Amino acid sequence: MLFDLIASFIKAVLVFAVVMSFVPFLIWLERKLVAWMQQRIGPNRTGPFGLLQPIADAVKLIIKENIFPSGVEKITYFLAPMMSMIPALAAFAVIPFGSPVRIMGRTVNLQVADVNIGILYILALSSLAVYGAVLAGWSSNNKYSLLGGLRTSAQMISYELPIGLSVVSIVLLTGSLSLNEVVRSQASHGIWNIFPQFLGFIILLISYNAELNRAPFDLGEAESEIVAGYHTEYSGFRFAMFYMGEYVNMVTVAALVTVLFLGGWQAPFGPEIPLLWFLIKIFAFILLYMWVRATFPRVRYDQLMALGWKILVPASLANLAMTAVIIVLGGPNAVRILSVGSIVLAVLVGLVLKAAVALRTKSAPGLAPPAGAGS
């Protein structure tokens, strides 16, 4: 009892420390990587390769004057940054990052809290993150902030539906809401969920990009339209809190996707080294998001909402229906049928989309890209 209590407390502290120490590194990595992709240099003055830049930024932000702009609603203004950060950290509590290890003759789960309802817990907490944006926007006494906050929160709640629906398909395959169980079922199926749930994976990828408010879906902070969105009036460490919250959220999402689709801590080949494969997968996923950010132009808000409500929701429902029917009819072969089926379907959808885009550019010459840009 006491051992468990102390062990889980230490685990919570460690997870917190590791996730928080990821944040400055990720900020540096993103700036460097995006700069490289866009043929810029990026931070290069503080320390080797500008590695100390995030530290310098943190120091700068914390000694900045702590200003409450006039007319802000003080309590809410103070609480909002915390509300965008705390749920992201708390969500990490149920993520399993390794198979159980033996310490001092006892089995210790490499997971802060092994609960029965882990998946739903993470989704519930991520729906709480909406408050940070909406309250920051409301309390700021700034019309652009309010619009940004409303945009951000409307976008987040819209994309929660496709996320929820594609996660249900995973639950269908697993038969449990425990994240540990999800990893174990992938081991027992002998195949990671990304294959039988390829469509779900794509949907989740897009939806989480929108849920994290990252480019190309960062409409809530579209500089050219509404300044910096809901955190325009925030400066100093309160702004840093939003910024950190964004990156913590990204790590949490990467870990969740790793567990749901990429087999968690399991090794794709070679020996299973604790934490190593898990971290590699998380970073691969984060790098993918950074690449996406550097590549795509921002979409329009109506396009964003249409994508969520008219394409992703029906698509994830269709994926769910397909999964359910195949599980019932396919019996023991269901996972294999699903894997083949979803990959074939994805290729077909891709081809159709490509043809549609080609047709559209042909019929509307005004919209055609300049010669040489893309196919």
Next chain:
Amino acid sequence: MIWNATVPFGAWAVLSGLLFTMGAAGFLVRRDPIVMFMCIELMLNAGNLLFVAAARYLGVVDGQVYVFFVMTVAAAEVAVGLAIIVAIFRRKTTIDVDEMSEMRG
């Protein structure tokens, strides 16, 4: 130690009754329809709490299922109720309930 004793069912009933009463009182004394609506949500939650407590003390899980249904009804009710408030406000530019007492079209 009394602090480690089991909580009797009556304590849950009192808590639920207290929350319900607070919701009912808030509904009666506040004028802002949105706040009144939130008070209704509080009352529904008090009911839910009693459902769950009864499910636990009787060992029947169906009480928890009913909570599910209550939540569904609450969501539907909020969606329609707030739509009504928004619609009225659009016409009358006031959302004081005492001002919108006339029911003639």
Next chain:
Amino acid sequence: MTWLTFLIVSGIAVIFAGGLIFSRNAVHGAMCLVASFCAIATLFLLLSAEFIFVVQIAVYAGAIMVLFLFVMMLLNVQGQEGALAGRAPGQLLVALALGAALLGQAVWLVARGGEIISRPARIPAGFGSPEDIGTALFTRNLLPFEITSLVLLAAMAGAVVLARKAGLSPKPNGAPAGGKPE
């Protein structure tokens, strides 16, 4: 489930519920209510209703209260209304009488009902887990479950119609349905 945890968590729930009633600002009231809902969710956890715990957070705190906040922002409510501002004095009286009656009832319950069920029942290990809820929901309570979808459908249609009546929809004059614009 001990007295100490019960008292702490229920105290939080009651205090924040009071915050809703007495707050002058509707947004503050909503935040208090969110906190109260989270405390009630924790109470569900103490009652070994883990699935309902997380559903409470997802539905009430994560969805319903967001809608409330949206409406407050849309209608630009700034809480000019004083807390407990004067409705007809009769209403305050009714509220007080109602409160007294309900509290009396509660006390009666403690006095009498305590004898009926005082200790928690013995429950199987998976009580309140998603499996347990799923089995109960999709076998014994199938009909209410299916009817639920009708409630949701009616709410959807009702809210959309109301919104159209108020001229909120992009096509208030009932533009031809089905045509996919642009």
Next chain:
Amino acid sequence: MNPYLPILFMLVIATAFALAAMALALFVGRPRPGPERKFAPYECGIEPVGSARDRFPVKFYLVAMLFILFDIEVIFLYPWAVVFRQLGVFGLIEMAIFLGILLVGYIYVWRVGALEWQ
């Protein structure tokens, strides 16, 4: 030990960190007095025009309303997915009825143009 206790730890740690950081910033970065304009809202860099608390397009309301109704539907799907294998074809049919009815709502909402953002 209650498996939910570590979640409480995590929450407490996260909250403590957030509060400590905010308090530190409050202590270190005490604002120096300045002209009133220094504390004016930044907005977009020029003088604010009009009230910051304007009324907003009600489209946002419709989105949130549709969200809570569909969110409930998604929540119902979770216990169903967990017990799906025990229910088999029976479960498939009952969920198909449920989703079918809601699909009618979805199509209705689409056709009256509530999903258009203009």
